[in-house]
Amino acid sequence: MDGVKGMYNLRRLEVLRELKYRGTLAAVATAMSYSPSAVSQQLALLESEVGAPLLEREGRGVRLTPQAEILVARTEKALRELERAETEIAASLREVSGTLRVAAFQTAMLALLPAALTWLREHHPRVRVEATQAEPDTSLPGLLTRDFDLVIDETFPGRPRPARASEVEHHPLYEDAMRLATPAPVAAVAELAERPWVMEPAGTPARAWATGVCHAAGFEPDVAYVSADMLTHARLVERGHAVAFLPDLLWYDRTPRLALDTSAVHVRTVLATVRAGAGEHPLIRTFLAALGYAVGRLPARTG
Template identity: 85%
Template sequence: MYNLRRLEILRELKHRGTLVAVASAMSYSPSAVSQQLTLLESEVGAPLLEREGRGVRLTPQAEILVARTEKALRELERAETEIAASLQEVSGTIRVAAFQTAMLALLPAALTWLREHHPRIRVEATQAEPNTSLPGLLTRDFDLVIDETFPGQARPARAAEYEHHLLFEDPMRLATPAPVASLAELAQRPWVMEPADTPARAWATAVCHVAGFEPDVAYVSADMLVHVRLVEQGHAVAFLPDMLRFDRPPGLVLDGSAGHTRTVLATVRAGAGEHPRIQAFLTAIRRPF
């Protein structure tokens, strides 16, 4: 029987791409990772890695092993879920990634509820955008990602490996320093938007295109509080999520009449949603809404 830890190292290489990244994630030295993979090749009796430029790629035999390892890990995760469900008290650590507004608006209240109802659950939370945190579910860096989707956007690749739990629909409001009659009136105004490689930026740009203009994106920030301040002081216009209702200064005009929304989700690995820790966290995170 093949060594499971070595199979996990091979799987990590599939997801992370380099020996150095695997070593960092698993607290090994790169030479130790290389040695374990060499031993696994001896066990298998076939090459598992091929040189590709300065890096390596998995052979067809290695891909077979990774696919089977994924199935084995999912079965072990199901076993963990069943054992946790058989216990009277929910305990242990859940590692969560959330984008900024979710960290600000949802997480504190959820932590308060968990502290009262499940004091033996430890939450480790990291602020990260979904496009970077979702792959962390598959590498098991995170157990749950608070995710967002916008109308007209496809789900990420490998969607079958994720399980999505709807939290709520979050209105996206046009934010201006003074009232306007239509979005088209803002064609000549400077905008603040999120970075170019984000779903939020793609959605906001598409909405402006439908209104007949290319937005003048003078300011770029992933920090939504920066967006609020720039609009409040008359330097830009923006789309702001309703989730920011806890921080709305009086110098902000918000118009939601167009009916734009984003969908806020809790995403976990496929099959992990029934784990008691996941269920407890889902209950906690839904409470404010």
């Protein structure tokens, strides 16, 4: 035996982990504020430390070797332990302070974030929130790569997200009704088989759910308009150009000028998602309290 090698460099292990999630050296360089050559150098040094190849060529890109996958899995555990240490240290301090990076989809950004920020300003002025509007398909991977600390996420009826119990934890916030929105009242979804629809982009959970509701009613929806912007959806319905499913969160501060079906309401779950073990961090707990305040200020709706 040649003897036990020294401890691996954590920063280099993080570079390897970033490569697993981001896929290219260029993306890792951008995320970590390195040059691509510096990323390559860090990986080469890590290979030298490990004494085994960590990358294999795959077409024009690279993929991780089995040895690299072992390192990434252990790096994940090490980072979770460091995050727990950060939580314990923060909890030992008298005043909650620091920066929290949050991502939220549009209607949550509009309806919940301003009230949450107001509560924080009054009760925890040393907490800084940096918020980005992003759909969950984009923001959840960003949570795992530590671009965000908390993501306001959504799940639709019958379409749960893939289980990631070892990676994330969920904190339910609000049950948000998804109502059929039309220029004038209709009796059932099936009556809209010949009408143009506005829906979210293909491949999103919202689009899959809405299409599934139409299929269950016996027709393929004519999706004439595509937008991730719920305000655009509402405007097209109000002007008589389309029909849609719209969330109650959209009406947090105004009265809808269209017909909303209250007879057959579907409900999406709005939740806050954080990395596993991070839920006890004082910054996370404080922001969850702020979100609870914001939810409590939402107007009551029936149906």
